[in-house]
Amino acid sequence: xxxxxxxxxxxxxxxxxxxxxxxxxxxxxxxxxxxxxxxxxxxxxxxxxxxxxxxxxxxxxxxxxxxxxxxxxxxxxxxxxxxxxxxxxxxxxxxxxxxxxxxxxxxxxxxxxxxxxxxxxxxxxxxxxxxxxxxxxxxxxxxxxxxxxxxxxxxxxxxxxxxxxxxxxxxxxxxxxxxxx
Amino acid sequence: xxxxxxxxxxxxxxxxxxxxxxxxxxxxxxxxxxxxxxxxxxxxxxxxxxxxxxxxxxxxxxxxxxxxxxxxxxxxxxxxxxxxxxxxxxxxxxxxxxxxxxxxxxxxxxxxxxxxxxxxxxxxxxxxxxxxxxxxxxxxxxxxxxxxxxxxxxxxxxxxxxxxxxxxxxxxxxxxxxxxx
DNA sequence: AGCTACATGTAACGAGTTACATGATTAT
DNA sequence: ATAATCATGTAACTCGTTACATGTAGCT
Numbered sequence: 001x002x003x004x005x006x007x008x009x010x011x012x013x014x015x016x017x018x019x020x021x022x023x024x025x026x027x028x029x030x031x032x033x034x035x036x037x038x039x040x041x042x043x044x045x046x047x048x049x050x051x052x053x054x055x056x057x058x059x060x061x062x063x064x065x066x067x068x069x070x071x072x073x074x075x076x077x078x079x080x081x082x083x084x085x086x087x088x089x090x091x092x093x094x095x096x097x098x099x100x101x102x103x104x105x106x107x108x109x110x111x112x113x114x115x116x117x118x119x120x121x122x123x124x125x126x127x128x129x130x131x132x133x134x135x136x137x138x139x140x141x142x143x144x145x146x147x148x149x150x151x152x153x154x155x156x157x158x159x160x161x162x163x164x165x166x167x168x169x170x171x172x173x174x175x176x177x178x179x180x181x
Numbered sequence: 182x183x184x185x186x187x188x189x190x191x192x193x194x195x196x197x198x199x200x201x202x203x204x205x206x207x208x209x210x211x212x213x214x215x216x217x218x219x220x221x222x223x224x225x226x227x228x229x230x231x232x233x234x235x236x237x238x239x240x241x242x243x244x245x246x247x248x249x250x251x252x253x254x255x256x257x258x259x260x261x262x263x264x265x266x267x268x269x270x271x272x273x274x275x276x277x278x279x280x281x282x283x284x285x286x287x288x289x290x291x292x293x294x295x296x297x298x299x300x301x302x303x304x305x306x307x308x309x310x311x312x313x314x315x316x317x318x319x320x321x322x323x324x325x326x327x328x329x330x331x332x333x334x335x336x337x338x339x340x341x342x343x344x345x346x347x348x349x350x351x352x353x354x355x356x357x358x359x360x361x362x
Numbered sequence: 363a364g365c366t367a368c369a370t371g372t373a374a375c376g377a378g379t380t381a382c383a384t385g386a387t388t389a390t
Numbered sequence: 391a392t393a394a395t396c397a398t399g400t401a402a403c404t405c406g407t408t409a410c411a412t413g414t415a416g417c418t
Contacts, residue, residue, distance in 0.1 A: 032278030087276035095268035097213030163344035245369040
């Protein structure tokens with residue numbers, strides 16, 4: 001249900017087309033939400049049908065026309081009611097850990113290299129987040145409440161990637177050790 | 182796709198009924214996979230159809246009969262091939278962060294209490310994992326490779342809950358501050 | 363008498379993924 | 391030429407959630 005609300009939250013600040021939302025999600029929103037282009041288009045269709053958003057078609061020179069969406073009063077109300085409800089922690093479904101559990105079926109090097117590969121992915125993502133932090137949040141004491149909320153989600157992403165890197169290091173070290181048994 | 186493989190991995194050690202798998206998942210597997218009872222029954226049906234597992238009905242005194250499943254050679258092959266493929270990092274979809282982004286729509290106390298509630302949930306889960314660690318892995322140096330693999334997933338769960346708790350503390354502190362703007 | 367645990371399933375729906383379809387512009 | 395980016399969508403399928411359906415045994 002939260003993809004709809006994530007879209008509403010994003011449209012709360014600014015009007016976006018489906019394509020723009022998708023790009024925004026692929027970039028900054030990556031630390032707390034992910035959605036494919038198709039999912040976004042479908043969700044926009046649903047939200048428009050229930051009048052939580054409305055659209056306007058903008059012609060562009062040299063480019064295809066854009067259909068930009070804005071949140072309605074009904075949409076703001078819907079989002080607000082949802083914010084007031086409690087949220088459940090995300091369910092963990094990590095393929096890599098299932099593979100670690102089954103690691104004895106493969107050569108040791110395969111799983112070690114795979115963990116190393118994940119370490120690199122998380123290191124890369126961490127540097128992206130840190131770059132955003134430096135660029136957009138150089139002085140935390142000067143942020144408004146709304147900006148602090150956004151910063152808190154970025155800190156969550158930074159914490160997550162750091163934790164993943166630490167775990168990869170720990171796992172590599174643990175599984176590399178010589179084992180008598 | 183990985184629920185099927187998670188079940189295969191579990192059945193690799195021991196035969197289980199659908200009900201037993203569900204309980205096992207609710208407990209120890211919680212740090213890397215979650216599935217409902219219905220999902221497990223459906224997946225078992227599929228796996229049996231493709232002959233990756235087979236079943237046996239065991240009558241019990243004073244209790245309903247159990248249908249216990251065992252992995253077949255075909256199932257082991259399927260699992261092994263999957264382990265050799267690379268795994269993508271889990272997609273993050275955290276409702277709480279979407280709510281933090283929309284926090285200005287609600288009274289400040291609502292979001293702070295919600296983060297505090299999450300902090301408690303993660304603290305509780307962390308203590309469960311630490312209890313398992315103390316009980317089952319008192320001496321890491323004496324573990325076999327297979328046991329080390331299991332231990333690595335537990336360490337992943339411990340790291341995750343610790344990271345979540347740290348973030349909740351950071352977020353509460355950040356959003357509680359007096360803000361001039 | 364009512365709750366929890368044991369035990370298996372069907373049906374419907376919502377969310378997420380993958381493939382397909384179309385067509386213009388810009389950069390290499 | 392051909393690949394990438396811009397731009398929107400349909401269709402089919404799989405995965406995850408919720409509700410419904412059934413029945414026994416043991417505990418309070």
